[in-house]
Amino acid sequence: MIQIEYMLIISAVMMCAGIFGFITRRSTLAVLLSIELMLNSADLNFAVFNRMCNFGGNEGYLFSVFAIAIAAAESAVAIAIMINIYRMLKGIQVDKLEKMKG
Amino acid sequence: MNSQNIMFVILAAIIILSSIATVVTKSVIRAATYLLFVLLGTAGMYFLMGYTFLGAVQTMVYAGGIIVLYVFAILLTDGAKGQDTKARIKDASWGFILALVGFLVFLFMLLKQNLFADIATLDAPQEPAKCAATSIDSIGNTLLSSGEGGHLLPFEAVSVLLLACIVAGLLIARKR
Numbered sequence: 001m002i003q004i005e006y007m008l009i010i011s012a013v014m015m016c017a018g019i020f021g022f023i024t025r026r027s028t029l030a031v032l033l034s035i036e037l038m039l040n041s042a043d044l045n046f047a048v049f050n051r052m053c054n055f056g057g058n059e060g061y062l063f064s065v066f067a068i069a070i071a072a073a074e075s076a077v078a079i080a081i082m083i084n085i086y087r088m089l090k091g092i093q094v095d096k097l098e099k100m101k102g
Numbered sequence: 103m104n105s106q107n108i109m110f111v112i113l114a115a116i117i118i119l120s121s122i123a124t125v126v127t128k129s130v131i132r133a134a135t136y137l138l139f140v141l142l143g144t145a146g147m148y149f150l151m152g153y154t155f156l157g158a159v160q161t162m163v164y165a166g167g168i169i170v171l172y173v174f175a176i177l178l179t180d181g182a183k184g185q186d187t188k189a190r191i192k193d194a195s196w197g198f199i200l201a202l203v204g205f206l207v208f209l210f211m212l213l214k215q216n217l218f219a220d221i222a223t224l225d226a227p228q229e230p231a232k233c234a235a236t237s238i239d240s241i242g243n244t245l246l247s248s249g250e251g252g253h254l255l256p257f258e259a260v261s262v263l264l265l266a267c268i269v270a271g272l273l274i275a276r277k278r
Binding site for chain 2: 007015029048066072
């Protein structure tokens with residue numbers, strides 16, 4: 001069986017790539033893609049820890065399933081908001097969205 | 103080196119290269135496509151661990167649903183216009199440094215702690231193959247039982263959340 005550290009390293013690479021994209025991207029949809037990357041690495045960690053440390057139980061497994069469902073819901077609402085913003089302001093770049101600023 | 107290890111190396115290469123490509127590529131449409139490969143590679147990891155149901159859920163919900171939604175949204179807005187990676191790194195170099203330092207800290211902790219050596223010596227069953235089989239039966243029973251170890255309440259909460267999301271998505275994105 002594969003050493004478990006390697007899967008956690010892959011998950012760490014995914015998480016750090018997500019952090020980099022989250023901070024440096026200008027387009028809000030690209031920021032959302034980075035958030036999906038980070039959520040996915042957290043899901044992988046849940047599954048790995050459940051597989052290796054939780055003998056007989058499957059709590060981590062179900063956490064992953066619920067996390068996937070919540071990520072789907074989150075991205076659906078976020079995309080609806082982005083489309084609405086684009087209709088009103090004709091742009092979704094993060095540094096242009098300052099219409100509510102007083 | 104058995105077939106499982108070979109498969110693991112292939113999936114690890116796909117995931118690592120695609121996840122880095124997701125954040126450094128210029129076009130956002132390409133980023134979404136690379137993200138699709140990351141998600142499919144993660145599904146492969148779940149299959150490798152023996153979690154077939156989770157891998158199927160990952161493939162259906164992420165690859166089949168979310169990525170398509172993202173591609174539609176990118177094409178409907180001006181999100182496809184990206185920014186050059188070098189300019190982005192110069193713009194927010196602290197983001198690059200933060201991600202790099204964070205990764206090195208993760209790596210240092212993982213390799214130094216050697217945490218799974220301690221867990222393996224507990225009284226748990228020694229071969230992972232024996233305790234790994236989480237059948238669809240047991241998943242369904244835990245998901246829908248309200249007794250001890252059941253997850254009926256989060257299941258119902260997620261169903262209410264999804265209903266609220268349908269309503270909210272329609273309400274926000276409708277034409278006025």
